Amino acid sequence: xxxxxxxxxxxxxxxxxxxxxxxxxxxxxxxxxxxxxxxxxxxxxxxxxxxxxxxxxxxxxxxxxxxxxxxxxxxxxxxxxxxxxxxxxxxxxxxxxxxxxxxxxxxxxxxxxxxxxxxxxxxxxxxxxxxxxx
Amino acid sequence: xxxxxxxxxxxxxxxxxxxxxxxxxxxxxxxxxxxxxxxxxxxxxxxxxxxxxxxxxxxxxxxxxxxxxxxxxxxxxxxxxxxxxxxxxxxxxxxxxxxxxxxxxxxxxxxxxxxxxxxxxxxxxxxxxxxxxx
Amino acid sequence: xxxxxxxxxxxxxxxxxxxxxxxxxxxxxxxxxxxxxxxxxxxxxxxxxxxxxxxxxxxxxxxxxxxxxxxxxxxxxxxxxxxxxxxxxxxxxxxxxxxxxxxxxxxxxxxxxxxxxxxxxxxxxxxxxxxxxx
Numbered sequence: 129x130x131x132x133x134x135x136x137x138x139x140x141x142x143x144x145x146x147x148x149x150x151x152x153x154x155x156x157x158x159x160x161x162x163x164x165x166x167x168x169x170x171x172x173x174x175x176x177x178x179x180x181x182x183x184x185x186x187x188x189x190x191x192x193x194x195x196x197x198x199x200x201x202x203x204x205x206x207x208x209x210x211x212x213x214x215x216x217x218x219x220x221x222x223x224x225x226x227x228x229x230x231x232x233x234x235x236x237x238x239x240x241x242x243x244x245x246x247x248x249x250x251x252x253x254x255x256x257x258x259x260x261x262x
Numbered sequence: 263x264x265x266x267x268x269x270x271x272x273x274x275x276x277x278x279x280x281x282x283x284x285x286x287x288x289x290x291x292x293x294x295x296x297x298x299x300x301x302x303x304x305x306x307x308x309x310x311x312x313x314x315x316x317x318x319x320x321x322x323x324x325x326x327x328x329x330x331x332x333x334x335x336x337x338x339x340x341x342x343x344x345x346x347x348x349x350x351x352x353x354x355x356x357x358x359x360x361x362x363x364x365x366x367x368x369x370x371x372x373x374x375x376x377x378x379x380x381x382x383x384x385x386x387x388x389x390x391x392x393x394x395x396x
Numbered sequence: 397x398x399x400x401x402x403x404x405x406x407x408x409x410x411x412x413x414x415x416x417x418x419x420x421x422x423x424x425x426x427x428x429x430x431x432x433x434x435x436x437x438x439x440x441x442x443x444x445x446x447x448x449x450x451x452x453x454x455x456x457x458x459x460x461x462x463x464x465x466x467x468x469x470x471x472x473x474x475x476x477x478x479x480x481x482x483x484x485x486x487x488x489x490x491x492x493x494x495x496x497x498x499x500x501x502x503x504x505x506x507x508x509x510x511x512x513x514x515x516x517x518x519x520x521x522x523x524x525x526x527x528x529x530x
Contacts, residue, residue, distance in 0.1 A: 129428040129530035131497055138337060160263040162394055164430060166495050168399060168504030171445040178304040182336030183348045190349050202450030205312060214451045215458050218443040222507070223493050225357050226354040227300050227392045229265055234390060236302030239356070256502060258495045260430055260530040262263035262394040294397040296432060296528055309486040312438040316470030317482045324463060324483050359491050361398055361434050362524045368524060371434030373490070396397035396528040 130158075133168075138245040138253050144175070144184040147255060148172045151226070151233060154257040158231045164258040171213035171247040173220030178238040191216065191246065206249045211244045220244050225244040228259070255262040264292075265392040267302075267364040272377040272379040272387050278309070278318040278378045281389060285360070285367060292365045298392040299358040305347035307354030312372040324381065327348065340383045347380045354378050362393070399425075399526040401436075404515040406521050412443070412452040413511045415523060419450070419501060422525040426499045429529040433492040436522055439481035439515040443486030446506040459484065464486065474517045481514045489514050496527070 132154065154162055165174055177183050201211020218255055224241065227234045235241070245253055266288065270279055289297055299308055311317050335345020358375065361368045369375070379387055400422065402522050404413055411508070423431055433442055436481020492509065495502045513521055 129430075129497075131428065131495060131496075135483070138326060145410075160265065162263075162296075162392070162430075164495055166493075168502060168507065170476065170485065170504060170506035176356050177352055178337070178348055181348075182338070182345065186335045186337050186349055187352055188343055189334065189347075190352075194328060194462060200457065201454045203446070203454055204450070210460075214446055214449075215454055215508075218455055218488055220352055221355065221489065221492065222444050223496075224355065225298060225359055225493055227263075227265060227298055227390055229263075231418055234265075234300065234302060239302065239351075240305035243442055244352070256495055258430070258445060258530075260394065260528065262392075268530075283518075294399065296397075296526070308529065310490050311486055312471070312482055315482075316479065317470070320469045320479055320483055321472055321486055323468065324480075324486075328462060354486055355489065359432060359493055361397075361399060361432055361524055363397075367398075367432065368436060370438060372438035373436065378486070394528065396526075 129258055129260055131255045133254050136253045136255055139251050140248050141176045142188050142246045144187055146179045146240045147243050148181040148240045149214055151241050155228050155259055156231055158259055161228050163226040163228050163233055166256040167222040168254055169208055172245040173222050174224045175220050175242045175244050176239050180238040208257055216246055263392055263394055267388050267390045270377055270383050270387045270389055273385050276322050276384045278321055279311045280374045281377050282374045285375050289362050292393055295362050295395040297360040297362050297367055300390040301356040302388055306379040306385045306387055307351045307356050309354050309378050310360045310373050313374040339348055347389055350380055357370055397526055397528055401522050401524045403521055404511055406520045409517050410456050410514045412455055413510050414447045414508045416508045419509050423527055424499055426527055429496050429527055431494040431496050432526040434524040435490040440513040440521055441485045441490050442492045443510045443512050444486050444507050447508040464482050474483050484514050
């Protein structure tokens with residue numbers, strides 16, 4: 129298994145960072161198998177959505193309703209409402225698996241692989257790509 | 263890796279389509295490994311739930327509350343409220359992985375593999391099954 | 397593929413049970429590959445979150461808002477509001493995949509693998525671990 133950790137800058141605002149290009153580059157030259165994506169953080173997740181048409185900000189609007197960034201949470205440290213950041217990975221899991229055929233990720237036309245990071249206190253994140261040949 | 267795309271009719275109403283039978287047929291004759299399920303669409307997801315006892319309509323009731331199909335979303339085209347369809351894959355990921363032992367998917371008694379499609383504008387969907395022997 | 401089912405006691409109250417130790421023990425001695433976690437139940441899911449700082453009870457607070465345990469659901473049997481238990485696996489999938497390098501699960505410092513069980517009628521649960529060497 130080839131496994132590699134990349135660094136992704138997510139900045140100091142909630143971010144949906146499209147990492148499809150990094151994923152495509154990682155599997156280039158492989159044959160068939162599974163791409164495994166893993167975020168080794170407790171306050172970030174992965175989503176496969178369309179980017180560039182407004183869904184990034186729509187996702188924050190939805191998450192702000194579903195997991196309000198207020199003081200209701202027991203888990204408290206860092207920025208106000210940070211407890212909800214710790215729940216995000218329960219809804220948006222920190223892993224994803226994608227099929228690779230002949231060195232190409234079989235994403236649909238409108239799908240992008242995204243790192244979703246609500247945490248404004250950690251501007252730099254890691255993502256582990258692993259390729260399982262099969 | 264054996265990988266195959268099937269076509270699933272989801273019709274013109276929001277659909278929870280049980281595709282367990284198709285998945286079982288795909289792995290029949292295999293030995294041990296992982297079944298990977300992937301939906302190459304930006305407005306559909308996968309859920310593993312019990313079917314036939316009301317949870318399909320309960321799921322739409324829940325999703326209509328969690329992601330209302332109204333005009334709050336920036337991503338706008340097609341049917342009214344379509345922006346929420348683009349958020350569904352963030353909550354119900356477009357992939358799933360299932361263990362296969364001796365050619366049988368190890369689903370529990372009450373579990374079914376389902377394609378969840380809120381999008382009334384796309385009555386025909388694709389699902390990619392891949393088998394990773396191990 | 398090495399595959400094994402363990403039994404986890406979740407008791408008669410909604411439970412977030414940290415099963416990281418069991419997962420680490422399962423892959424000890426392996427080399428590189430993927431750990432697959434699967435819950436063969438229709439009313440339980442998996443979450444990878446930080447434990448021990450309040451997020452377990454925060455998760456129930458969130459889930460009680462997102463999927464209320466009341467009589468709105470069509471799927472009815474067992475305890476009142478049980479229909480929502482059947483929706484939990486749509487939001488918290490009953491599977492997870494984790495990268496293993498040199499026999500160690502590459503979880504981040506603050507991440508724990510958890511079985512999430514809202515169902516008070518089933519105090520004993522099963523979890524299947526499978527290791528795919530690669």
